[in-house]
Amino acid sequence: MKQKLVPYSIIVIFFVIFVVFYKSLEDTNIYTPEVKINNDIPIFSAELLLSNETLESKEIFQLDKFYILNIWSSWCAPCRDEHSILMNLSKSNKFIVIGMNYKDNKKNAKSFLDELGNPYEKIIIDKNGTKSIEWGAFGVPETFIIHNNKIIKKYIGPLNQELFLEIQNLTK
Numbered sequence: 001m002k003q004k005l006v007p008y009s010i011i012v013i014f015f016v017i018f019v020v021f022y023k024s025l026e027d028t029n030i031y032t033p034e035v036k037i038n039n040d041i042p043i044f045s046a047e048l049l050l051s052n053e054t055l056e057s058k059e060i061f062q063l064d065k066f067y068i069l070n071i072w073s074s075w076c077a078p079c080r081d082e083h084s085i086l087m088n089l090s091k092s093n094k095f096i097v098i099g100m101n102y103k104d105n106k107k108n109a110k111s112f113l114d115e116l117g118n119p120y121e122k123i124i125i126d127k128n129g130t131k132s133i134e135w136g137a138f139g140v141p142e143t144f145i146i147h148n149n150k151i152i153k154k155y156i157g158p159l160n161q162e163l164f165l166e167i168q169n170l171t172k
Contacts, residue, residue: 041149042134049101049109049123060098060122066171067146070120070159071100071132074112076140082158083116089164090119094171099123102132102140145170 045056061067070086072079090097099120101109106125113120126132135144138156145153145167153170155163 039151041146041151042131044131044134046124046126046131049099049106049125055122060124061146061149063148065147066095068095068097068167069100069135069144069146070097071102071126071135071137071140071142073102073104073140074108075104076102078158079141080112080116082141082160083119085159085161085164086119087117089167090121092168094168096121100126100132100135102126102137103129 041057041061043057045054047054068086068089070082086097089095097119099122101123103126109123124131132140132142135142135151136154141158143155143159144151153167159167
């Protein structure tokens with residue numbers, strides 16, 4: 001009798017372990033920021049990349065204007081891919097393009113802009129990534145469309161020609 005009970009006990013133990021591990025796969029501890037659409041923009045102060053001055057968010061974003069906030073980094077390959085789209089958007093008089101340089105080295109960021117051009121009116125430094133989290137960003141690149149100090153649209157990943165047209169249509 002005892003010999004028959006041992007194999008069944010082992011099977012039950014393995015089954016319980018399997019169920020515990022399987023259930024733990026469904027419950028993740030990964031932090032994912034909230035998608036903040038139609039919310040007010042975060043209030044912050046930040047150092048600017050090219051001038052080293054510190055500004056408050058209310059000095060950067062004004063009412064009755066459309067802004068594009070692009071979170072980027074020099075080490076980000078998709079940021080390089082979308083850069084030409086940002087250059088084209090910056091030529092439009094409908095938007096003011098603001099950059100947020102994410103967890104980057106100042107020298108590398110400036111080299112990136114020297115090589116590809118600077119589409120940004122201002123570039124906020126986010127050295128440790130906390131400002132991006134306040135905006136609800138998952139990583140780089142991400143782009144937010146802002147009007148009247150509210151986030152009206154968010155794009156995760158690099159911008160492309162289709163999104164370029166969609167962004168232009170937002171102001172009509």
